[in-house]
Amino acid sequence: MAHWIHDDIPDQTGRTAIVTGSNTGIGFEAAKALAEKGADVILACRNPQKGQAAVDRILAGNPKGTATLLQLDLADLDAVKAFADRFAEGHDRLDLLILNAGVMVPPESTTAQGFELQFGVNHLGHFALTGHLLPLLKAAEGSRVVVLSSGAARMGQMDFDDLQFTTRGYQAWPAYGASKLANQLFARELQKRLQAGGSDVLVTAAHPGWTATDLQRTAGLFRFLNPFIAMKPPQGALPTLRAATDPDADPVDYFGPHGFMEARGYPVKQRMVDAALDEGVAARLWQVSEELTGVRYGL
Numbered sequence: 001m002a003h004w005i006h007d008d009i010p011d012q013t014g015r016t017a018i019v020t021g022s023n024t025g026i027g028f029e030a031a032k033a034l035a036e037k038g039a040d041v042i043l044a045c046r047n048p049q050k051g052q053a054a055v056d057r058i059l060a061g062n063p064k065g066t067a068t069l070l071q072l073d074l075a076d077l078d079a080v081k082a083f084a085d086r087f088a089e090g091h092d093r094l095d096l097l098i099l100n101a102g103v104m105v106p107p108e109s110t111t112a113q114g115f116e117l118q119f120g121v122n123h124l125g126h127f128a129l130t131g132h133l134l135p136l137l138k139a140a141e142g143s144r145v146v147v148l149s150s151g152a153a154r155m156g157q158m159d160f161d162d163l164q165f166t167t168r169g170y171q172a173w174p175a176y177g178a179s180k181l182a183n184q185l186f187a188r189e190l191q192k193r194l195q196a197g198g199s200d201v202l203v204t205a206a207h208p209g210w211t212a213t214d215l216q217r218t219a220g221l222f223r224f225l226n227p228f229i230a231m232k233p234p235q236g237a238l239p240t241l242r243a244a245t246d247p248d249a250d251p252v253d254y255f256g257p258h259g260f261m262e263a264r265g266y267p268v269k270q271r272m273v274d275a276a277l278d279e280g281v282a283a284r285l286w287q288v289s290e291e292l293t294g295v296r297y298g299l
C-alpha cells in the first residue's frame with residue numbers, strides 16, 4: 001500500500017486551524033503544511049519572538065492560506081482563558097484544533113497554578129483550552145480535535161492519589177508517561193461525551209514516533225542519538241497531519257509511524273495503550289481535570 005504523505009493532505013481552503021506549540025518541531029511542520037494547503041492557521045505559542053519568527057518562515061513560502069500568531073502559555077490557566085477569549089473575538093467557528101505543545105522530562109517545576117509541569121501543560125492546559133473553544137468547534141461543520149500522545153504513554157500510570165508527584169517525589173519520565181497517557185484517555189472520553197451529546201466533532205490522536213526536535217532538550221541520551229535514529233520533523237508531522245485531515249479517519253483513530261516499534265515510518269492506524277481503554281479511569285480523569293482547571297464542558 002502506498003505511504004500517506006504530504007500530497008495526501010486534502011485542500012484546506014476556508015478551514016481555520018489552531019496548532020499549539022507551533023513555533024518549532026512537529027507543530028511548526030504541521031502548521032506550515034496546513035497553511036500550504038490553504039488553511040488559515042493560528043500559531044498558538046508561548047514565546048512571541050519565536051512565534052513570530054515561525055509565522056514569518058511560513059509566510060516566506062507564500063502559502064495558499066495564512067499564518068497568524070496568537071500568544072498562548074499552557075502553563076497558566078488564566079493565559080489559556082485569555083487566549084480563547086482573544087480567539088473568539090475574531091472568529092465564530094473553529095475547524096481544527098491540534099493539541100501539540102508539550103514538554104518532556106524538564107527539571108522539577110510547576111505551572112502558575114502549582115501543577116506538575118508536564119501534567120499541567122501536556123494535559124490540563126489542553127483540557128482547559130479545548131473546553132473553552134468547544135462552542136466554536138461545535139459551530140463548525142466537520143470540525144476536529146487532534147491530541148498528540150507518545151509511545152511514552154506505555155509507561156504512564158494514573159495515580160489519582162498523587163497526580164502531581166508530591167508524595168512520591170518528582171520522577172521526570174513517569175510524569176511524562178502519565179501526561180501522555182492522560183492525552184489518550186482525554187481523547188477517548190472527549191469523543192465519547194461529544195457523541196453522547198449528539199455532536200459530530202471528531203476526535204483523533206497521533207504520535208510522531210521518534211522525531212529529532214527541541215523536545216529532547218533535557219533528555220541527553222535521546223538528543224545524542226537523534227542524528228542516528230530519529231526522523232526529521234517534516235516526516236514526524238505526518239501522523240498529526242493525517243489525524244487532522246484524512247477524510248477516512250474514524251472517532252479516536254490513533255495514527256503513528258508504521259515502522260519498527262512505531263519509531264519511524266509513515267502514518268498508519270495504531271493501537272492506543274491498554275491503560276487508555278479503561279473507561280472508568282478516563283471518566284475519573286475527566287472529573288478530576290474539571291475540578292483542577294475549573295473548566296466545565298457541560299458534556
Ligand SMILES: NC(=O)c1ccc[n+]([C@@H]2O[C@H](COP(=O)([O-])OP(=O)(O)OC[C@H]3O[C@@H](n4cnc5c(N)ncnc54)[C@H](OP(=O)(O)O)[C@@H]3O)[C@@H](O)[C@H]2O)c1
Binds near residue numbers: 075
Ligand atoms: N519528538 C518526538 O520524538 C516525540 C515523540 C512522542 C511524542 N511527541 C509529542 O509531540 C508533540 C510536539 O513535540 P515536538 O517534538 O515537536 O517538541 P518541541 O520541538 O519541543 O515543540 C514543543 C512545542 O511546545 C511548546 N510549549 C512548551 N511548553 C509550552 C507552554 N507552556 N505553552 C505553550 N507552548 C508550550 C514549545 O514552545 P517553546 O519552543 O517556547 O519551548 C514548542 O513550541 C509533544 O506533545 C510531544 O510530547 C514528540
